[in-house]
Amino acid sequence: MPQITSRHNKSVSETCETIGIHPEAISMVSAKMPDSSFLIELADLFKLFGDNTRIRILWALSESEMCVCDLCALLEMKQPAVSHQLKNLKQARIVKTRREGKVIYYSLDDTHIRSLLNLGMEHIQEM
Amino acid sequence: MPQITSRHNKSVSETCETIGIHPEAISMVSAKMPDSSFLIELADLFKLFGDNTRIRILWALSESEMCVCDLCALLEMKQPAVSHQLKNLKQARIVKTRREGKVIYYSLDDTHIRSLLNLGMEHIQEM
DNA sequence: TGTTCATATAAGCATATGATAATTTAATAA
DNA sequence: TTATTAAATTATCATATGCTTATATGAACA
Incomplete structure (x- = not known):
């Protein structure tokens, strides 16, 4: 050649x-x-952060555990929409739940999540 | 009440x-x-990381500056598809370019990008 | 100046995704 | 058991997004 x-x-x-x-x-x-499977997982992780509703949920949960209806009130969104996004986040084990009677409390499942949020925000603020 | x-x-x-x-x-x-505008920007930033093609581009560029056709060969993708994603990344100032004759070299535009990639990968590997 | 070649852009299509409305599930209290 | 209420699920629709093909730029060089 x-x-x-x-x-x-x-x-x-x-x-x-x-x-x-x-x-x-x-x-x-x-x-x-890295192996293709890692990169796919990585993209999937960031994809979950890449939506305005979910990022607001994550930011809220980084301040305090909250139940679904509190999140609805905070975000001014309908309950099924919030539940739907919480389901996505839970499947990826980014949030976890705790039931107390009829109320289900959501919280962050991992400390990395907070770090990613903060690092992302740092980047934004330095632009 | x-x-x-x-x-x-x-x-x-x-x-x-x-x-x-x-x-x-x-x-x-x-x-x-944070203000709504910050959260929107933050979601938009993560959204750019949340795609398999773009994450592969970013990972590649975190190793070495590359031109468009090298990326095409590496990713086994058509040139317009790669150019299109490079454009998205450049608009967000995540990558920058340098021209040398007919060839345009792309590289990461910011050190935060590498940190975000690594932090994301850390999270994946601990799951 | 005209050709070549790396890259960019445009138009079209198929898929993915997020919101809504309606309904169901599950836990408590009467 | 039955009623109540928080949350989850399902079906549907509209929009967003990524890839393809075809075409256009724009720099280098004969």
Whole structure:
């Protein structure tokens, strides 16, 4: 395969369409990529943070455990909508529940969650 | 408004539908919620991390600056699809570009990005 | 100046996702 | 048991989003 050398002294293939211009960079990065399943899980985790309703729920729960109807009142949203998002968060084990009679209290399930919220907010504030 | 007292000694309103069961908890949390605009920005930031293609791009760029066609080869995706996601990331100033002749190199624009990726991955690995 | 090639953009389509309304479940109290 | 009430579930609809194909830019170089 014909190769030329760029001014940066990396080998460069002739076509970019299929194999890229910098084969070594590609294979180096490729070797360092986590398994596909990890990256999918990671995207799924961030996806849950990537919705205005859910981020408000998470921020609220980072301040205090709350029941569903309190969240409805706080967010000014209908109960099924809130329950639906809580279900998503619970399935991902981002929040956990505690029942007290008819009332179900939700809270954060993990300290990482708070760190992610704070780190994200730091980024926003420095823009 | 009639109030009763729960076994947790917080005042409890009679209906949950409109105003929630724990008015003080609601107003305490409400006071601590960031402005709506911040939360929207925060959700938008996480939303960009919440896609498998973009997270792979970000992880790759966290290892090395890369041009578009190298990313295409690495991710085994068509060029317009990759360019489209790069555009989203660039608009949010998560990645930046550098042109060298016909080739445009992309790289991470901010150190927070790497921290967020790592913190997210930590969370995944401890589940 | 005209060709080549890396990248960007536009239009169209299919899927994913979030909200609503209606209904069901589950726990308590009468 | 029956009524009440907090929460969950189901069905439906509208919007958002990501990929594809086709086309357009724009820089380098003959």
